[in-house]
Amino acid sequence: MIDVYSWATPNGHKIHILLEELGLPYRVHAIDIxxxxxxxxxxxxxxxxxxIPAIVDADGPDGKPxxxxxxxxxxxxxxxxxxxFLGHTDREKFNTLQWLMFQMGGVGPMLGQAHHFRIYAPEKIEYAVNRYTNEAKRLYGVIDKQLSQHPYLxxxxxxxxDIATFPWLRSWKNQGIELSEYPHLKTWFDAISERPAVKRGVEVLASARKPLTDDKARDILFGSQQYQKR
Known part of the structure; x- marks a missing residue:
């Protein structure tokens, strides 16, 4: 049994989706960020x-948690x-890894910043909004070009x-993106959205997440509490 400590965010949904795709038994523990x-x-x-997320696998590589x-x-x-879902040959695995690193190093951080400065920042800083919105558009363009040549990343x-990248693109409107401008990406996005495991994965903890409206929650996520030494 795999214990998953998570929340309904793009990074959390990556793990929920993969576990659903694999059919591995897991328990979810809500970490309300x-x-x-x-x-x-x-x-x-x-x-x-x-x-988030984090996992504990009771059956680790050496039989220990x-x-x-x-x-x-x-x-x-x-x-x-x-x-x-990693590839079979070394070439396939390294190709998967480079696109996974692209998500980890670019798509996640940059789209997260676009989302933050467009939606959550207490004041609208035009420079920041433009910088991260433009970077979001650039990244969507990179993905669209790749998907014009291959069905998957x-x-x-x-x-x-694909599993890592898809959840981050679900909030395209909040990132200043018009999905129809990236037709190959949209075809890929729509196809992945229809996968049964993906539908189940994005529903994990979704009902527990509430809109971020109160000042206390904002301070926890974006303010002084985030930077305390622990």
Whole structure:
């Protein structure tokens, strides 16, 4: 049994989707990041960066429990454990890895900043909004070009690169994107949206997440509490 400590965010949904695709048994433990659950000692013991998601697999590689944090590392672990969605040859695996790193190093951080400065920032800073919106458009363009040549990010097969990237693109409107301007990406996005495991994965904890409207939750996520030494 795999215990998943998570919340209904793009990084959380990556893990929910992969577990659903794999059909592995798992239990979800809600870490309400608006309430500060990510700073509790029990969670920090498995996720020292105070970010979701994290997992504990009772049946680790050596038969002993293993805990992991960072969504990309968890995706790689689960893909390796199951032998699926990573590629079969070394060439396929490295191709998957480069697109996974593209998501981890670019898509997630940059779209997150676009979302933040467009939606959550207490004041609208034109420079920041323009910078991150333009970078979002650039990244969507990179993905669209890749998908004009291949059905999936890493080539002809659906992999953890697609699973990692898809949840971040679900908020395209908030990122200043018009999806119809990226036709190849839209075809890919629509197809992945219809996968039964994806439909189940994005519903995990979705009903528990509430709109971020109160000042306390904003301070927990974006203010002084985020930067305290622990």
């Amino acid at each position: 608006g309430a500060g659950d990510q700073f509790k000692p029990d969670f920090l013991s498995i996720s020292p960066n105070n970010k 293993i805990s992991l944090f960072e969504s990309g590392a968890i995706l790689l672990y689960l893909a390796g454990k199951s032998g699926r 890493a080539g002809n097969e659906y992999t953890i690169a």
